[in-house]
Amino acid sequence: METIMDRSIDLGELIPQPDDDVIVCRCEEVTKGEIRQAVHDGMRTLNEVRRYLRTGMGLCQGQTCGKLVQSIVARELGIRPRDLEMNTARSPVRPTEMGVYGNEVIEQEAEYEA
Template sequence: MAKLVRVANKEAFEEKPGDDMIICRCEEITRGEIRRAVHDGMCTMNEVKRYLRSGMGLCQGQTCQRLVQGIIASELKTKPGEVGMIQGRAPVRPVEIGIFSQNITDVQEE
């Protein structure tokens, strides 16, 4: 696997018309914020997700993932498939251990 070297762009970030458009509605992230993240050195969907929280809202990226992917790809002048997809993870919540034993007992009785 090739090692990625992330370097912030040395050129000044230039705002474009439409940068104030909200792309991720759940987290209220704009097109300009995504473009700036790429300008700051983020080059994959997961990096932008961790940097901005895009795709971490209520819809879990179902609404915005393709849009964010397209913006990143256009900024990097590459294909959207090369940017990757958001890595899904299960929500982490504390669970009492007794719940697991109740479920096992219920299954054994059937």
């Protein structure tokens, strides 16, 4: 586990692969090559890759791409996928209009006016 966080370890030069243009995270349109580049740029955990590229932050919340991203990152780091700590799960947050919170009051006022 120490080798993952040791950022002084040189992973070597990123060697392009023929399938680097394959989209791995469809929601955010992130390719395999972008994930590999992120690891070589210093992202050593799945959470860091997620924050850097937004993988797993789309509509599927990583249900489609999570395992693929994990295996790509592990392969670049030269470790087993199960040695990577999984992403921190968070509920999606969506903006709510203030009118939704005040809707009950508006309905009550409409009753009084009628």
